[in-house]
Amino acid sequence: xxxxxxxxxxxxxxxxxxxxxxxxxxxxxxxxxxxxxxxxxxxxxxxxxxxxxxxxxxxxxxxxxxxxxxxxxxxxxxxxxxxxxxxxxxxxxxxxxxxxxxxxxxxxxxxxxxxxxxxxxxxxxxxxxxxxxxxxxxxxxxxxxxxxxxxxxxxxxxxxxxxxxxxxxxxxxxxxxxxxxxxxxxxxxxxxxxxxxxxxxxxxxxxxxxxxxxxxxxxxxxxxxxxxxxxxxxxxxxxxxxxxxxxxxxxxxxxxxxxxxxxxxxxxxxxxxxxxxxxxxxxxxxxxxxxxxxxxxxxxxxxxxxxxxxxxxxxxxxxxxxxxxxxxxxxxxxxxxxxxxxxxxxxxxxxxxxxxxxxxxxxxxxxxxxxxxxxxxxxxxxxxxxxxxxxxxxxxxxxxxxxxxxxxxxxxxxxxxxxxxxxxxxxxxxxxxxxxxxxxxxxxxxxx
Amino acid sequence: xxxxxxxxxxxxxxxxxxxxxxxxxxxxxxxxxxxxxxxxxxxxxxxxxxxxxxxxxxxxxxxxxxxxxxxxxxxxxxxxxxxxxxxxxxxxxxxxxxxxxxxxxxxxxxxxxxxxxxxxxxxxxxxxxxxxxxxxxxxxxxxxxxxxxxxxxxxxxxxxxxxxxxxxxxxxxxxxxxxxxxxxxxxxxxxxxxxxxxxxxxxxxxxxxxxxxxxxxx
Ligand SMILES: [Cu+2]
Numbered sequence: 001x002x003x004x005x006x007x008x009x010x011x012x013x014x015x016x017x018x019x020x021x022x023x024x025x026x027x028x029x030x031x032x033x034x035x036x037x038x039x040x041x042x043x044x045x046x047x048x049x050x051x052x053x054x055x056x057x058x059x060x061x062x063x064x065x066x067x068x069x070x071x072x073x074x075x076x077x078x079x080x081x082x083x084x085x086x087x088x089x090x091x092x093x094x095x096x097x098x099x100x101x102x103x104x105x106x107x108x109x110x111x112x113x114x115x116x117x118x119x120x121x122x123x124x125x126x127x128x129x130x131x132x133x134x135x136x137x138x139x140x141x142x143x144x145x146x147x148x149x150x151x152x153x154x155x156x157x158x159x160x161x162x163x164x165x166x167x168x169x170x171x172x173x174x175x176x177x178x179x180x181x182x183x184x185x186x187x188x189x190x191x192x193x194x195x196x197x198x199x200x201x202x203x204x205x206x207x208x209x210x211x212x213x214x215x216x217x218x219x220x221x222x223x224x225x226x227x228x229x230x231x232x233x234x235x236x237x238x239x240x241x242x243x244x245x246x247x248x249x250x251x252x253x254x255x256x257x258x259x260x261x262x263x264x265x266x267x268x269x270x271x272x273x274x275x276x277x278x279x280x281x282x283x284x285x286x287x288x289x290x291x292x293x294x295x296x297x298x299x300x301x302x303x304x305x306x307x308x309x310x311x312x313x314x315x316x317x318x319x320x321x322x323x324x325x326x327x328x329x330x331x332x333x334x335x336x337x338x339x340x341x342x343x344x345x346x347x348x349x350x351x352x353x354x355x356x357x358x359x360x361x362x363x364x365x366x367x368x369x370x371x372x373x374x375x376x377x378x379x380x381x382x383x384x385x386x387x388x389x390x391x392x393x394x395x396x397x398x399x400x401x402x403x404x405x406x407x408x409x410x411x412x413x414x415x416x417x418x419x420x421x422x423x424x425x426x427x428x429x430x431x432x433x434x435x436x437x438x439x440x441x442x443x444x445x446x447x448x
Numbered sequence: 449x450x451x452x453x454x455x456x457x458x459x460x461x462x463x464x465x466x467x468x469x470x471x472x473x474x475x476x477x478x479x480x481x482x483x484x485x486x487x488x489x490x491x492x493x494x495x496x497x498x499x500x501x502x503x504x505x506x507x508x509x510x511x512x513x514x515x516x517x518x519x520x521x522x523x524x525x526x527x528x529x530x531x532x533x534x535x536x537x538x539x540x541x542x543x544x545x546x547x548x549x550x551x552x553x554x555x556x557x558x559x560x561x562x563x564x565x566x567x568x569x570x571x572x573x574x575x576x577x578x579x580x581x582x583x584x585x586x587x588x589x590x591x592x593x594x595x596x597x598x599x600x601x602x603x604x605x606x607x608x609x610x611x612x613x614x615x616x617x618x619x620x621x622x623x624x625x626x627x628x629x630x631x632x633x634x635x636x637x638x639x640x641x642x643x644x645x646x647x648x649x650x651x652x653x654x655x656x657x658x659x660x661x662x663x664x665x666x
Contacts, residue, residue, distance in 0.1 A: 051506055059499040089502055093510035101517070101609060109598035110605045112517070127600030128526040133517055140513065 004038035012039035020113035020131050024105040027119050040099055047092045057085035068420035075399050075424040076175055080155025083179045084148050091144035098137030132197050139190035146283055147186045153290020157243045160297045163397045164240035165232030168425035171224040178217035185214045195263040196270050204263040211261035218254055238312030242293035245320045246286050253282025274334025277327045285323040300394050304406045305386030311378040315371055322368035329357045398436050399424050496647050504654050515665055518606045528602030533589040539582030546575035547656045550649050557645045569629045576622040583615050607666055614662060617655050
């Protein structure tokens with residue numbers, strides 16, 4: 001894909017959804033020529049690597065756990081990665097099938113997606129194809145894909161919250177089952193991206209119902225995160241702040257999803273700035289918050305050094321406030337009907353009221369971006385110059401990775417792979433701050 | 449039609465026997481236990497086999513995507529149907545036979561009859577290649593019936609795409625088979641482990657069943 005920036009006709013220009021006919025016909029635009037092929041080949045390679053990676057994750061988690069690590073003792077991060085891999089393995093092949101047909105249309109002149117096309121007054125021979133077919137195949141991946149992005153961060157956030165609230169995660173099995181429910185529903189809602197394609201309104205209402213059902217497992221997760229925090233001994237490390245920020249953004253972005261999931265409201269909000277706001281808060285910023293949370297938390301494990309805390313705090317507050325300043329106003333713009341993907345909206349008088357707002361958004365965006373550069377600096381600086389980690393388990397966590405040496409060698413553990421005797425969330429149990437997973441259950445120990 | 453019925457009956461019988469074998473195996477040795485909370489490694493399904501099961505699920509999803517596209521499209525106006533050339537029945541019998549020889553090869557491997565194993569594997573390779581050749585000849589016949597890539601959509605274009613992709617999966621299996629034969633000639637196949645052969649057999653039966661599904665479907 002990067003290579004296509006350097007070819008004569010330029011990179012693919014069909015947007016990230018590469019809808020045909022624009023993507024299927026080289027004559028359609030410069031960006032539909034070789035750049036599109038590069039895009040598709042790049043995507044196919046990505047799909048294959050993600051499939052092989054997913055196979056590895058699933059087989060490893062289900063088949064190669066250490067002694068004593070039953071599935072009910074597995075940390076939630078691993079559960080999340082397992083579900084992510086399952087989603088990927090089952091949904092990406094469908095996109096692959098769609099893309100294969102697209103390649104047929106592009107290079108062999110078939111009519112899977114093409115029908116009744118006129119370019120510059122010339123009628124093409126293609127007949128009987130349906131561009132909507134591609135959208136179905138695309139969104140059958142497209143919706144699970146958003147959970148492929150968010151599920152791992154949900155796992156990370158659950159983990160970091162429990163460690164830094166010094167409390168067991170609230171509702172461990174509920175967390176697992178809600179992730180499972182999200183995975184199942186993920187495959188049944190794709191057409192909510194297609195409410196304005198002329199979809200049968202009855203079918204639309206079915207997809208509305210299924211889409212809104214996802215609010216249930218999502219709400220269970222949010223409830224469990226909040227109850228994990230409730231009366232916890234919270235340590236506000238940068239990782240913990242990003243975990244809490246994640247929950248805040250997930251609520252804000254999730255609620256606007258309910259608006260868009262209703263076909264009646266979606267017809268008005270479709271393709272407006274409201275979609276940008278919803279999607280970037282819930283998929284962009286909150287997914288990034290989950291990743292930042294994981295990086296700050298596991299950095300000491302990865303490099304044997306801490307990241308700078310002050311820079312971490314600045315990073316968090318500027319990003320959180322900045323993200324809300326950027327995306328909150330966009331909801332209002334969307335309600336007012338302002339379309340997305342337009343370079344210049346000045347010819348609409350009705351949107352002139354938003355000029356000031358747009359200017360503010362631009363300034364904040366530059367600022368937030370600068371802070372991300374600061375994070376990158378913090379990362380690489382701390383890799384070499386950060387404060388050294390002196391103890392094996394700086395956060396007082398129960399999970400196995402903190403029983404490895406500070407600088408682990410090949411195979412992670414010096415001796416035998418440790419045996420596991422308990423779940424990953426024994427915090428504040430029987431008057432003890434935490435009990436590692438490797439410690440056998442004591443004789444007089446209470447059950448959790 | 450009778451041909452397909454006989455094939456299906458034969459196939460059903462064959463798999464029924466396999467299933468009975470498996471159940472017996474399960475009762476005797478418990479190697480089929482997929483207890484996810486079990487702690488003992490050796491009781492679980494071998495990781496390679498398990499990985500292949502997941503991969504098969506993944507491949508099924510791809511063909512499910514293609515065939516559901518086929519269903520949706522076949523209900524639209526302007527759909528053009530095709531009459532399958534007879535040669536596809538030949539290819540069906542060929543691939544069904546190859547599944548049997550594959551299974552016999554695994555049996556020979558387990559009985560440590562390496563010579564027999566190698567020749568049965570070679571027969572499977574030849575049958576696999578024969579299947580691909582038959583498919584290509586079938587495509588040629590369709591092509592001569594003026595079912596082309598260019599122009600209006602229809603079952604023919606789907607058939608080229610779907611059966612073509614299936615053929616690629618068979619070719620992939622043939623390559624893996626050849627690798628296994630060469631390895632065993634070079635004395636590299638682990639005599640004590642039948643897992644690679646079984647994994648190979650699983651994949652081979654899968655592409656076989658996949659073809660039956662596509663055939664009935666298309
Ligand atoms: Cu969606």
